[in-house]
Amino acid sequence: MFSTSLFTLGRAIALLSLTSILPAAAAPAPGPVTETETLALEARAGVPWAARHGLTSAQYQTTFDSYAAQGYKLSYVAGYTWNNDARYAALWEKSVPYAWVARHGLTSAQYQAAFDGYVAQGYRPKHVYGYDVGGTARYAAIWDKSPGPGNGAWSARHGLTSSQYQQAFDSHAAQGYRLAHVSGYSDGGQDRYAAIWERPSDNYAWVARHGLTSAQYQQAFNTYTSQGYRPVKVSGYAVGGIDYYAAIWDKAPSPGWVARHGLTSAGYQSEFDKWVSQGYRLSVVSAYTLSGNQDRYAAVWVKDV
Template structure:
């Protein structure tokens, strides 16, 4: 759930106390407090969340001595400081602080430090394994003072800076952000009537964030509203006055999609569904190796009205081909198979198991690479996978290699292998048999061992043919033409179009073969490069195709595959921008199939062009 939250700024002391009491009664807990002075009077800015959590205490308006006594009493009760804010009241320092009763690493806190003393404290604490986690700058009798908290929590790297002009802070902000640092704390303060900044950055935190500084109250409110619409939540706020001007700096995180984001995705998906008569759909999106979005829309079956969830599985049709291709490359990496291995004939992997030799011309020249690239030499019009439904896989291959009653070959090659690309499901059916021959396992079991288990996938299966074969968490497929979804041999299509999967599991697979560093790939970089390199063969009309080995590709560096069968359609996309998505649906618009395929491809492209920042959580 997305817990309710509140943020306030510019609150005078009495109003702050009233707001504090009201929000506490409503079940909110304080997440950040910042005290600052406007015309010598206390003002406060706060962030609240309505959620359960450890016991907490907040204090404000404390003198330096009172502040010191808190650190002498609260830690002994199990409390640790979350936020410490020093500020000026008519030339004398005051403090506000937030504490939580929660276990954690050892910490130290100091206040009243000059700039030199603060730098010395950083050096001393760093040498003893502590890092700064909170920071505040304030005035004491016109002199700048620092308050800071350190703890021993590990991070890959951190940086702390102080005394920066606005321009210096912006330059350091830009430089560190480009290196993967996240702003943890920022505080503005006055030196000789001008603003200076002190800040802490940490590296290694996975978070989608934004920060602003130097904002007037009106500018801050405008930035707050804009970021709120985009799903960001304020996590830290700092107000300070310099040269008679009060300005604000804030840090925002995006833990969830905004309501507007969710609405846009829902409307985009459901518009596609209604335009093509689709009862149910499931969508998932990954960003930088993290699953950031997964939703079901519509119904499993119009007869029952049960809603689609992210746990439902769908027939994924030809999105099965990339899975088969990866299994082949796993065997290649194990030294059990080569791309140029022949498939048929005396020296072929499948030998003369099927039909009766001699085979037609060049059959014995077909290689594993030809099957992966759809360059076996058979024409697409010869594809038998949706015909001869009474034949088993073995019988179907026998027929393709065999002769009719007159002695003529049933399916002689139309092209020399490797020269012409024509999309052929049958080629991947043969790859399934190659995998079985090499591993000694049924295709499904072999792929589970070679691909699915290393990707952490446990709920993908080869589909059954009939409604009675439907799995417990499988959707029902709604026909929009003939043949219907339960009148085809899906189980016979195992290696080219037979798998069942959820979009989430498809992305578990995709993020382990995408060539990006966020998650370790199950194939080497060299294998991935080979797999994603388009064939040099041309289409029958002489055009390049862009098809690689189990994947379609383009010059932008995107890889994908789509697929459809009566009653279902799917698409799996990996972009050069480190994103990936999967969409599956439980019907197919047979009367407008080309339009539906284009619209299915457009669905998530529309979404990612509209939503440019995604939460940094990982739903895997």
């Protein structure tokens, strides 16, 4: 099932033309698995934000409602499973100049219906995250009425096989679109991809990859950051008990950043506390599950300015 308004990598690469503080961490040795929650309210130029993880569907809904009532907008959400039960990690911020809507726990058909309905009302997709629950794909997504970059053109697809994603990636790149968001996930034991492309308003070089093992992702990360790229999106996902990664890097200026992947819940909490205490804010969190009950996290923090 494809969502589209106009109409990714182990292989897909678009080299169109960070300063890293630490490289992406290799997956730590397995340790005790715990379900914890993260909560932080900090400010970046007066913009409060909040982050939580390890939430059940009911806890996520309660937290969502609470933050929405306080004027926070959901800016990022990742779904994953714990003993075949859905869990969520999410980010909110209080700067909300545009109308927005968000949904989670949607089947492919439900997501398509929501997509069509919201687009018809003038919303555009800002974020979509696929995740596996009981061998079937579910989706969490965010739409808003903000103007798109460049000429406002955008495109979104979901349910793509690796080859379909590659084809869509190549086609959009050839038409001048930049990959703005990508989510890898498992559906029926096969890798699938959801992505959003936009017409950029700048000329920053960028590159994207998907279908990378942890070691391949680390190698790509090292290569691109050594060339002056910074990670802007990372999606971790498990297929057949193996963790894979899809990511986007670009050469836009950054005051500083940190990226990690393969973190246990405890490891993620430790990294979160460390970098937030040093003035960083979480910009991306991706959660995925190995062996049914081993939650793992990949994340990017950026320096508050």
